[in-house]
Amino acid sequence: xxxxIILVIVVGTALAFDFTNGFHDTANVVATSISTRAMPPxxxxxxxxxxxxxxxxxxxxxxxxxxxxxxDSDSISMTIxxxxxxxxxxxxxxxxxxxxxxxxxxxxxGGLVGSAFAAHGAHAILGDGLLGKVVLPAVIAPILAFxxxxxxxxxxxxxxxRQRPGPVNRGYRLGQILSSGLLALSHxxxxxxxxxGIITLALVAHGNISADHFHVPDWVVISSASAIALGTxxxxxxxxxxMGSRIIKMDPAQGFSAQGAGAAVILAAxxxxxPLSTTxxxxxxVMGAGAAKRVSAVRWGVAGNIVVAWILTIPAAAIIGGFxxxxxxxxxxxxxxxxxxxxxLILVASAALFLKRAxxxxxxxxxx
Amino acid sequence: xxxxxxxDTDAAWQAVWTAAVAGIGVTIVFSLAVxxxxxxxDMRRDDRPGQAAIYAVLALVGLAATLGAVVxxxxxxxxx
Numbered sequence: 001x002x003x004x005i006i007l008v009i010v011v012g013t014a015l016a017f018d019f020t021n022g023f024h025d026t027a028n029v030v031a032t033s034i035s036t037r038a039m040p041p042x043x044x045x046x047x048x049x050x051x052x053x054x055x056x057x058x059x060x061x062x063x064x065x066x067x068x069x070x071x072d073s074d075s076i077s078m079t080i081x082x083x084x085x086x087x088x089x090x091x092x093x094x095x096x097x098x099x100x101x102x103x104x105x106x107x108x109x110g111g112l113v114g115s116a117f118a119a120h121g122a123h124a125i126l127g128d129g130l131l132g133k134v135v136l137p138a139v140i141a142p143i144l145a146f147x148x149x150x151x152x153x154x155x156x157x158x159x160x161x162r163q164r165p166g167p168v169n170r171g172y173r174l175g176q177i178l179s180s181g182l183l184a185l186s187h188x189x190x191x192x193x194x195x196x197g198i199i200t201l202a203l204v205a206h207g208n209i210s211a212d213h214f215h216v217p218d219w220v221v222i223s224s225a226s227a228i229a230l231g232t233x234x235x236x237x238x239x240x241x242x243m244g245s246r247i248i249k250m251d252p253a254q255g256f257s258a259q260g261a262g263a264a265v266i267l268a269a270x271x272x273x274x275p276l277s278t279t280x281x282x283x284x285x286v287m288g289a290g291a292a293k294r295v296s297a298v299r300w301g302v303a304g305n306i307v308v309a310w311i312l313t314i315p316a317a318a319i320i321g322g323f324x325x326x327x328x329x330x331x332x333x334x335x336x337x338x339x340x341x342x343x344x345l346i347l348v349a350s351a352a353l354f355l356k357r358a359x360x361x362x363x364x365x366x367x368x
Numbered sequence: 369x370x371x372x373x374x375x376d377t378d379a380a381w382q383a384v385w386t387a388a389v390a391g392i393g394v395t396i397v398f399s400l401a402v403x404x405x406x407x408x409x410d411m412r413r414d415d416r417p418g419q420a421a422i423y424a425v426l427a428l429v430g431l432a433a434t435l436g437a438v439v440x441x442x443x444x445x446x447x448x
Contacts, residue, residue: 271386
């Protein structure tokens with residue numbers, strides 16, 4: 001009975017995380033379209049939500065990586081998965097509150113690694129998988145997106161050089177409808193799968209699925225797709241402002257190049273099963289498209305804040321995940337009381353942050 | 369050597385070059401479509417229907433190539 005309650009809490013928490021992932025990452029998908037006025041904000045967000053939902057059904061390779069290749073699924077309990085999720089949600093809320101576009105994906109992986117480490121020590125962590133499928137792609141992907149977007153915008157400018165800017169901008173704005181749809185699709189493909197992997201990992205720990213026959217049930221796919229789409233629609237307006245205008249002012253050609261490069265990198269990585277950070281990729285692409293035109297056009301101070309958040313994400317979420325695991329253990333390793341108490345506390349903390357945010361507190365205006 | 373042990377270099381390299389070719393390629397073919405559409409309008413306005421038609425074809429081919437690349441990419445992901 002207690003295990004069933006924990007499973008329900010874990011699934012609910014995972015879907016809540018998926019919602020915050022969509023909420024937090026809306027900026028990745030829509031910022032450039034809004035910044036270049038290719039689409040009105042509300043339409044851009046609705047468009048992104050629909051394509052996020054569709055994208056979640058395209059592939060399951062990333063879900064398999066999250067479920068099998070980062071922590072040892074045989075030594076994972078539902079409490080560990082729960083603590084990892086709370087670590088990720090807490091970090092996501094903190095970076096949302098301060099307007100920093102950190103990585104939900106790395107927060108999730110960091111939280112899971114931290115709670116698994118707290119429970120079983122280093123042997124529960126699959127170091128090769130963590131390094132080869134998370135850390136190295138995390139370093140390579142934004143650099144690749146930066147280079148691809150930079151090369152793409154140089155090619156675009158050389159092709160449309162000496163043309164009247166009015167029709168050219170209109171053309172690229174139309175193109176951005178396609179490129180932002182593709183970016184939303186790629187976001188749904190990569191990010192929704194992480195939640196699918198986490199829920200499936202909990203089902204393995206509960207005994208519903210064998211670790212040797214890892215597969216993602218249909219209801220997990222549909223619920224994860226719905227949660228991320230709903231989160232995306234709800235949107236994160238504060239982060240949209242950071243991504244859309246505080247990093248760089250873009251023209252429609254740059255927006256198209258950045259979105260196209262971002263989508264290409266995320267889709268290629270999803271195909272290979274790498275759980276990438278869509279935030280890292282699109283930030284790299286936006287900076288690449290800006291720097292290729294004029295290095296000083298990129299607001300490197302804001303970009304620096306983003307890089308600091310990237311570096312902090314996995315360790316910070318890991319520390320919180322480990323701490324939460326310790327808190328839940330106080331109430332007993334297989335008791336549902338710990339997850340219930342922590343869930344209530346995180347709900348109260350979230351409500352307080354939302355309330356303070358609504359009243360206009362917090363933010364990084366001074367730092368930017 | 370150590371990197372090759374912990375990362376599937378073939379898959380990683382394939383992801384890198386696929387992303388580069390797709391990201392740059394789609395931007396190039398769509399830019400050709402924008403160029404074609406813009407020049408076609410200009411030529412029509414200057415009463416040069418022959419050149420306007422050629423640029424219109426360039427615009428259509430560029431647009432078709434862009435859409436084709438997107439469909440191909442999605443098909444590849446869903447079928448492999």
